[in-house]
Amino acid sequence: MSRSESGSIRSVLVVDDSIFMRRMISDMIERFPGYRVVATAADGEEALRLIERHDPDLVTLDIEMPRLDGFGVLKRVMGSRPRPCVVLSAYTATGSEAALRALELGAVEFVAKPSGPISFDVAKVEGHLFEALEAAAAADLDALLEERRGEITRPVALAVEGEESVVVIAASTGGPRALSFLLGTLPASLEAAVLVVQHMPAGFTATLAARLDGVSKLPVTEATGGETVVANHVWLAPGNFHMRLRRFEREVRIVLDQREPLRGTRPAADALFPTAAALYGKRCIGVVLTGMGRDGADGLAAIRAASGRTIVQDEATSVVFGMPGRAIAQGAAEQVVPLDRVPEAIVECLSAIAERGRDTTT
Known part of the structure; x- marks a missing residue:
């Protein structure tokens, strides 16, 4: 469960080997309502003592610190005295790899900080840092740290020719680990295209796609725009771009744009889901996984209104129940299941869609 109660003052330890960054981050946090900095540490060993x-x-x-780096701190903390950790990672390819590794080790969220010379541009991360702390404060560490393994042995019923289906997925806080389990469990012959919106900055989604590709039986790529949507492939929305679907003659293609963020989020599931509902109707399956905020709820409602199928992760297995909880509150969830059951629920929905298609053609 989360360690701090809503409405209480949450204490924060700031760990960074740069004195400038320690001061900058501390000043930001002290301006946030409901937070106070109780100490700062210059390296991992000092951090453990102060914890x-x-x-x-x-x-x-x-992440990069003398004596004991951030990875070492995460391993020690999550192994003995778990608490929500937010990682600050450089806005670089190396930084994105480090951030995703930190999430795998148990960090709740990460914030991309500017790389290069020390600069007051660091202040630009203030909004992202506040959102990350709010998500971390709401996180259920039991759900975050639970190891999951799954396998689906039942085959997916073959779709009727010309009746392709699509699965659209939304995730935020806790999403990378949930997606790793979900995509690692789905069968290679899914008989549907999969499109994923994970809230993540530009420069990090390509790294996430590569990592997911390494665990998934389906190929996973970051969308670049213009791709024809076909079965048995996974596309991940790139950071800072909305991903939508559009029909071009007989093909459905991925379209990217940088229209205004939806409730502060780009990419947003509420940009993708309605376009999938409009094009696929009853052959569309919408999934909302763990995450902060309310993205995906309106889009999931659009899918359900179009006679599509909708699946929402339950509270017990969600790191943060914001997005799933909102979808349920809006009446958009047809099924509410633990993460372990989400892959099987998707397969069952796809098989039912295929069987229904066969019944209508005979």
Whole structure:
């Protein structure tokens, strides 16, 4: 469960080897309502000592530090005294790899910080840092750290020719681990295209796509725009771009744009889901996984209104129940299931769609 109660002052330990960054991050956090910095640390060893002394509710953590780096801190903390950690990672290819590894080790969220010379541009991350701390404060660490393995042995019923289906998925906080399990469990012969919106900055989604491709039986790529949507392939929306679907004659293609963020989010599932509902109707399956906020709820309602199928992750297995909870509250969820059951629920829906298609052609 989350360590701090709603409405209380949450204590934060700031860990960074740069004194400038420690001061900058601390000043930001002190301006946030409901947060206070109880201590700062210049390296991982000092961080562990201060965690023992102050027992902070939250930790912000740099990766590259002397003596003990952020990965070492995460392993020690999550193995003995778990608490929500937010990682600050450089806005580089190396930084994106580090951020995703940190999420795998148990960090709740990450914030991309500017790379290169120390600059007051660091202040631009303030909004993202506040959102990350809010997500971390709401996180269920039991759900985050639970190891899951799954396998689907039942075949997916073959779709009727010309009756392609699509699966659209939304995720935010806790999403990379949930997606790793989900895509790693779905069968190679899914008989549907899969499109994923994971809230993540530009420059990080390509790395996530590569990591997911390594665990998935289906090929996973970051969308670049213009791709023809075909079965048995997964596309991940790139950071800072909305992903939508559009019909071009007999083909459905992926279209990217940089229209206004939806409720502060780009990419947003609420940009993708309605276009999938309009094009695929009853052959569309919408899935909302763990995440902060309300993205995906309106889009899932559009899918259900178009006679599509909708699946929402339950509270017990969600790291943050914001997005799933909102979808349920709006009446958009046909099924509410634990993460372990989501892959099987998708396969069951696809098989039912295929069987129904056969019945209408005979």
